[in-house]
Amino acid sequence: MADIDRLEKVDGFKVVGTRPNRPDGVDKVTGRARFGADIHAPGMLIGKVLRSPHPHAKILSIDTTRALALSGVKAVLTSDDFGDVPAMHQATLHNVMAHNKALYEGHAIAAVAAVDVAIARKAIKLIDVEYEILPHVTDVDAAMAEDAPLLHEDNFTSGIDPKPSKPSNIATWSEFGHGNLDEGFSQADIILEREFTTEATHQGYIEPHACLATYSEDGNSEIWCTTQGHFLVRDTCAALLDIAVSRLRVTASEIGGGFGGKTVVYLEPLALALSRKAGRPVKMVMSRSEVFRSTGPTSSSSMRVKIGVRKDGRIIAADAHLNYQSGAFGGFIAMLGAMCAYACYSLENVRATANEVLTNRPMQASYRAPGAPIVNFAVESVIDELAVELELDPIEFRLMNAAKEGDRSSYGPVFDQIGLIQTLETARDHPHYQATLAKGQARGMAVGFWFNFGGLTSVSLNVNFDGTVTVSVGRPDIGGSRAAMCQMAAEELGIPYDNVRTIIADTSSLGFNDTTDGSRTTFANGLAIIRAARGAIRDMCARAAKTWDIPEEAVEWVDGCARPCGSNAGDFEPMCIAEIARKSPKTGGPIAGHHEVNAEGAGVSFAVHIADVKVDEETGRTDICRYTVVQDAGKAIHPAYVEGQYQGGAAQGIGWALNEGYVYGDDGIMQNPGFLDYRMPVCSDLPMIEAKIIEIPNKGHPYGVRGVGETSIVPPLATVANAICSATGVRMTQIPMAPPVLLKAIEKNNKQV
Amino acid sequence: MKYLAPTTIEGAVRLLSEASGSTRILAGGTDTIVQLNAEQIEPDLIVDIKRIGEIRGITNENGGFRIGAAVSCAEMTEHDGVRDLWPGCVEAAGLIGSTQVQGRATIAGNLCNGSPAADSVPAMVAAGAVVRIIGTDGSRDVAVEKIPVGPGKTSIGADEFVHSIFLPPRPERSGDAYLRFIPRTEMDIAVVGVGINLTMDASGVCTAARVALGAVAETVLLVEEAGDTLIGTHIDDAALDNLARAVSAACKPINDKRGTVEFRTRVAGVLAKRVAKIAAERARG
Structure with a gap:
């Protein structure tokens, strides 16, 4: 038993670090995998939502008479069908179904369930809504103006002491930092202060929101849906519909992307409430336009960044103020932005403040490292400009100021073992950074940070009679995590990867699991699976000891087998997992392990991105010619999927930098709610993104894992902006850097030169 | 909504003439089906013309090519004869949507959709293509630039549909x-x-030039003044600058989600120079 409680493993891996095929791969490429919309139930109805055509309007009345009279309509739902809910769920309820006021174009006003989609569509048009149109605001700065139309008359900015005397559209104020800024700036040789704006982007998952809800006469109910967190769906829906949590079972479908956008409910409570009214299963699927107008997106922003340096290259003071537009309801993303602002730097005098600002736009949802890419664009642009002023290589300048173990971070905690310096050094020495630039191209780089999270986790692991193993986890697999789970279980148990199968269990099969977000899954699930496996190993060793009639301490687990060890163990042939499992009915019954934990110790991670770009100075068009991501993974369980995360984050960040963005007219209506005019990068827009994994172990995980999913979207905005600046001499302070914007800036610059 | 798929020209004409409500012609469906799904159109009748054999082929006619209304862009881009004679038209058809979309989309549909931003239309206008329209009163041939009359609107009658588009023969040293x-x-x-x-x-002097612009006005524009800047020149830098100026002057774009007035006007001139260089290169052989 000597080896069983070890927590550290840094080398000698057999399965971890290899690149097996993902267990869900074949079903996905053959079309067999079932996503949110791929489900049908007997007697199923189709649900559709009536959405507000106005960005801001009082709902004077809703008359559903004509819709209900239409043959084939089985239920109509309005906010009257929901009762009071606990305060923590009120914003969610008022977002899924407008309460007295429509707060954004696309806000749900009512919903119908009908026997087919054509009738449901027709019924929606027969719901008569009387609106009183109110003035609206979609711009973050305009929303903070004295005379701005108020979204919520009862919103008093939180985070300010004493409480403000007047309501406003500023939901929360956050502040982080330490030291003395005035003193710091007084010692600076160069101070740069710049202002920036960014536009909102959508997570852009290919699969729209979809669900099937069934409410039975006996009070039991089920939801099948595409989500990043089915436990969250369960608990939220149970609260909104006032039903016991045990009565609702939620099953997560395969998920066609989420990126943070599927961490909130939209259709699920409506479908369940419609099913309760109609007495039949109700399926709902959003159109792409609904996804854009009613879900996601991230914040738009305006920001001011001020940084002071000494001539020797030391950053002596850094200040930032952020205004993040959060849509119709407040959240926490401006706060995260403020926390991330200067996390890459070792600073004595630092402050970041943030307003979370309400506007007549869809309620913002998390998007991959929520809040971080926005502020990173501003800070890393100024850092880049300072490096130019100081005539320092941009990586050397960052190395001179990089955060390291033992530093107090700009957001409070003291850093444990972190890999920023190694990441910067690897980037500096990388062939890409060392390569001579091709003609007409220019290079930029930036560094980014993300916290990574752990959280509530519950897993179980069952050893089958043939010695194969089934692992049940409670977080949807959005990035290949099932493969990583199988690998960690196989590693611990000493059995082949193919002998482990991991499934995503429904909410009635496991304890509560936090949502798949915060880059937590491989870290927190993995930690729990390793411990569950160790529990099963302990049991199997005990059974072998009992069989051999020797003390449990005299049995060790090696390569999938129990074997005697030590001087008093006796001489027995090793007993392997299949044999122990086969005999388990006679040695005490089924063998299983499980683990429940609030996982702490998720290690932060840093990334450095390098881009070579070419700018067509006659059209303002930017081509990304070469792109490299260097990032700390702690320990890469499945390196190919780690690389995939790095590449995916970079691709999304490049899209955000160049062409993605919500376009609003003066009427407060989103003008580009489709993939034609909301321009995500297509495959041919990007080069093959090089991914370089660094492994600085996280002490909080048995194998050293850090989350990898989010950090990679943080640096691209600044990386591309810095490269464009190298190429054109134009410092862009506005995202997206779309051709019309860039061309105008280039021409203005040409006139000045 | 009714869907009908006649197999003869006469059958299609009869359906259209007898239709009482709103109708929509379906060929590739890459616009129509999308608009249906987006609930932008709700026609009472859809007439699918893909099963009419006569309009499914490309035929050589007096040295030019007649392209049936149901010929996909992919079929057109894979046709050696058309590619050799009208490379610009073919590369425009090859830009519509994606590879998959081009397997169904047609240039006739691209024209009839009435978008000022349709890719194949400026190329066809520059080429002097002629559209054959069939209706109750028989057939008529119309210059392609006469078809679009506004965004989403064409001069084709409710009882008519496009039979084919003719890309004419052309003189030597053309591009x-x-x-x-x-x-x-x-x-x-x-x-x-x-x-x-x-x-x-033979001496490299431009003797004829047609310049057409997309997405800078309510319809695709044929800009004669722009063509005139090239005629009589060797298409040198000075001529190209004049071309860019004439093109920018002809632009009457709008500010929208896709670009500003300023940007479109500026970039139209930039692109015109680049296009003229390629066309001249092709003419020189």
Whole structure:
């Protein structure tokens, strides 16, 4: 038993670090995998939502008479069908179904369930809504103006002491930092202060929101849906519909992307409430336009960044103020932005403040490292400009100021073992950074940070009679995590990867699991699976000891087998997992392990991105010619999927930098709610993104894992902006850097030169 | 909504003439089906013309090519004869949507959709293509630039449909080209499109030039003044600058989600120079 409680493993891996095929791969490429919309139930109805055509309007009345009279309509739902809910769920309820006021174009006003989609569509048009149109605001700065139309008359900015005397559209104020800024700036040789704006982007998952809800006469109910967190769906829906949590079972479908956008409910409570009214299963699927107008997106922003340096290259003071537009309801993303602002730097005098600002736009949802890419664009642009002023290589300048173990971070905690310096050094020495630039191209780089999270986790692991193993986890697999789970279980148990199968269990099969977000899954699930496996190993060793009639301490687990060890163990042939499992009915019954934990110790991670770009100075068009991501993974369980995360984050960040963005007219209506005019990068827009994994172990995980999913979207905005600046001499302070914007800036610059 | 798929021209004409409500012609469906799904159109009758054999082929006619209304862009881009004679028209057809979309989309549909940003239309206008329209009163041939009359609107009657598009024969030392500006590399819609078709004499002097612009006005524009800047020149830098000025002057774009007035006007001139160079290169052989 000597080896069983070890927590550290840094080398000698057999399965971890290899690149097996993902267990869900074949079903996905053959079309067999079932996503949110791929489900049908007997007697199923189709649900559709009536959405507000106005960005801001009082709902004077809703008359559903004509819709209900239409043959084939089985239920109509309005906010009257929901009762009071606990305060923590009120914003969610008022977002899924407008309460007295429509707060954004696309806000749900009512919903119908009908026997087919054509009738449901027709019924929606027969719901008569009387609106009183109110003035609206979609711009973050305009929303903070004295005379701005108020979204919520009862919103008093939180985070300010004493409480403000007047309501406003500023939901929360956050502040982080330490030291003395005035003193710091007084010692600076160069101070740069710049202002920036960014536009909102959508997570852009290919699969729209979809669900099937069934409410039975006996009070039991089920939801099948595409989500990043089915436990969250369960608990939220149970609260909104006032039903016991045990009565609702939620099953997560395969998920066609989420990126943070599927961490909130939209259709699920409506479908369940419609099913309760109609007495039949109700399926709902959003159109792409609904996804854009009613879900996601991230914040738009305006920001001011001020940084002071000494001539020797030391950053002596850094200040930032952020205004993040959060849509119709407040959240926490401006706060995260403020926390991330200067996390890459070792600073004595630092402050970041943030307003979370309400506007007549869809309620913002998390998007991959929520809040971080926005502020990173501003800070890393100024850092880049300072490096130019100081005539320092941009990586050397960052190395001179990089955060390291033992530093107090700009957001409070003291850093444990972190890999920023190694990441910067690897980037500096990388062939890409060392390569001579091709003609007409220019290079930029930036560094980014993300916290990574752990959280509530519950897993179980069952050893089958043939010695194969089934692992049940409670977080949807959005990035290949099932493969990583199988690998960690196989590693611990000493059995082949193919002998482990991991499934995503429904909410009635496991304890509560936090949502798949915060880059937590491989870290927190993995930690729990390793411990569950160790529990099963302990049991199997005990059974072998009992069989051999020797003390449990005299049995060790090696390569999938129990074997005697030590001087008093006796001489027995090793007993392997299949044999122990086969005999388990006679040695005490089924063998299983499980683990429940609030996982702490998720290690932060840093990334450095390098881009070579070419700018067509006659059209303002930017081509990304070469792109490299260097990032700390702690320990890469499945390196190919780690690389995939790095590449995916970079691709999304490049899209955000160049062409993605919500376009609003003066009427407060989103003008580009489709993939034609909301321009995500297509495959041919990007080069093959090089991914370089660094492994600085996280002490909080048995194998050293850090989350990898989010950090990679943080640096691209600044990386591309810095490269464009190298190429054109134009410092862009506005995202997206779309051709019309860039061309105008280039021409203005040409006139000045 | 009724869906009918006649197999003869006469059958299609009869359906259209007898229809009482709103009708929509379906060929590739890459616009119509999308608009149906988006609930932008709700026609009472859809007439699918893909099963009419007569309009499914490309035929050589007096040295030019007649392209049936149900011929897909992919069939057109894979046709050696058309590609050799009208490379600019073919490259425009090859820019519509994606590879998959081009397997169904047709240039006739691209024209009838009435979008000022349609990629194949400026190339066809520059080429002097002629559209054959069939209706109750028989057939009529119309210059392609006469078809679009506004965004989403055409001069084709409710009882008519496009039978084919004729790309004419052309003199020696001719070349055409089409370029569009999009922020991405593909799967996008033109912010500006420019098609140019020109002919040179043996000494390299341009003797004829047609310049057509997309996405800079309510319809695709044929800009004669722009063509005139090239005629009589060797298409040198000075001529190209004049071309760019004439093109920019002809632009009457709007500010929208895809681009500003300023941007479109500027980039139309930039693209025109690039397109003229390619067309001239092709004419020189």
